[in-house]
């Protein structure tokens with residue numbers, strides 16, 4: 001059906017709330033809506049044929065979390081395994097959440113939202129949704145959009161253009177589109193990149209490849225450690241309830257993370273020395289840690305991956321894996337020629353070079369007939385956006401687990417929806433109050449504070465921030481967990497429609 005025909009179809013299906021995506025954020029949103037607002041009519045629409053988002057679309061060997069599952073798991077469902085988990089274990093956990101709470105009937109797979117149009121006249125979102133099974137273009141309406149679409153393009157990763165790529169006789173693979181039948185047994189593999197993906201992939205293939213080389217332009221910080229949390233083990237030995245273990249372990253991890261973040265700002269050299277000492281324990285005094293594992297930036301300017309049991313470093317120490325720190329001059333028939341003149345020969349080159357930012361799930365947004373320029377909006381606490389009514393986005397934390405924010409943003413949205421229901425409001429928008437009209441605006445995040453490649457490449461696509469905490473995504477769970485529940489929903493930042501009955 002064409003877009004015009006879809007527009008004309010008479011009876012769009014209506015929902016009070018429509019959740020975009022069924023990744024860890026979307027499933028969490030469905031749980032909170034169902035349990036905190038029984039009776040609300042909602043649906044989650046998901047492009048993929050199954051739930052999981054990131055944990056379904058990424059299929060490279062070894063795919064696992066880089067943060068602990070006590071905090072990457074939801075607050076309401078204990079995580080009972082080792083803290084760093086494989087994608088399959090995360091999916092099993094999410095599946096239990098869906099089954100235990102009968103959320104399946106609220107999720108529609110193979111449904112892609114193509115267009116979202118807000119009408120201020122009707123106080124409604126109208127969506128055009130493509131149903132994969134028959135290609136039909138459906139029309140749906142909803143009162144509120146709960147955006148859980150993630151933050152990057154799932155269909156294709158980011159690969160820089162290098163000279164001579166077309167000459168390479170072997171295979172070039174991006175981890176985001178890993179061919180399930182890729183045979184790397186006995187092959188020479190070069191993995192370009194030094195982030196969490198490269199650090200996961202290298203140890204996962206090291207035993208099967210002839211050799212695997214991690215080729216990085218510059219080093220990254222890692223935290224190697226035992227894949228276990230002492231306090232969780234101790235409490236389990238005391239036969240404490242899993243609910244309690246989950247909560248206590250979460251609190252301890254979060255407190256330690258908060259201290260680590262503060263120390264990284266206040267005493268970066270001391271933190272750096274500790275991180276490098278941990279790497280040295282695996283690689284020994286003779287290894288060139290300065291060259292390969294000593295970044296030029298201070299800790300926490302980019303996400304730091306936890307390396308369970310130091311497996312990356314064990315692979316290097318065993319000689320099955322190695323690290324080369326150099327720049328790519330060009331690809332050759334046999335592999336990669338480096339600026340130093342060295343040529344790295346390879347059968348398979350993996351470009352673990354990241355992804356492209358995609359803030360709005362590739363949905364064509366219109367507000368009252370005008371295309372939405374998301375980059376021109378200003379964010380209210382990284383959840384709502386000026387000029388965009390009845391919509392909130394779950395954008396998690398960079399330095400802490402994403403899911404921590406899934407729970408607390410859900411509490412906020414539910415509170416907002418209940419507030420609107422009680423007062424009869426059909427529309428809510430955030431607006432910068434007149435007293436702050438001269439507030440200085442800048443980019444979504446301060447590049448001095450956090451600057452991974454995908455954010456730097458895509459910053460213009462993200463809303464702007466002000467110079468007050470309320471008008472920023474502070475990336476600070478430790479304070480947000482107390483601030484969000486106290487937000488005054490009748491504060492001057494919230495503008496409701498006329499229907500609202502004044503209290």
Ligand SMILES: Cc1cc2nc3c(=O)[nH]c(=O)nc-3n(C[C@H](O)[C@H](O)[C@H](O)COP(=O)(O)OP(=O)(O)OC[C@H]3O[C@@H](n4cnc5c(N)ncnc54)[C@H](O)[C@@H]3O)c2cc1C
Nearest residue numbers: 021023024025047053054065066067113149150361401402
């Ligand atoms: C390899 C990898 C490892 C990571 N590890 C960690 C980690 O250990 N800890 C951590 O905190 N963070 C990690 N992250 C960040 C991670 O993406 C988030 O933590 C989290 O999984 C994001 O969940 P989400 O549900 O918000 O988004 P996603 O997982 O991206 O899911 C969004 C879903 O929305 C769907 N969708 C998007 N647009 C539309 C549309 N228009 N219509 C219908 N459906 C749509 C997508 O198909 C997708 O299924 C990792 C990221 C990657 C890529």
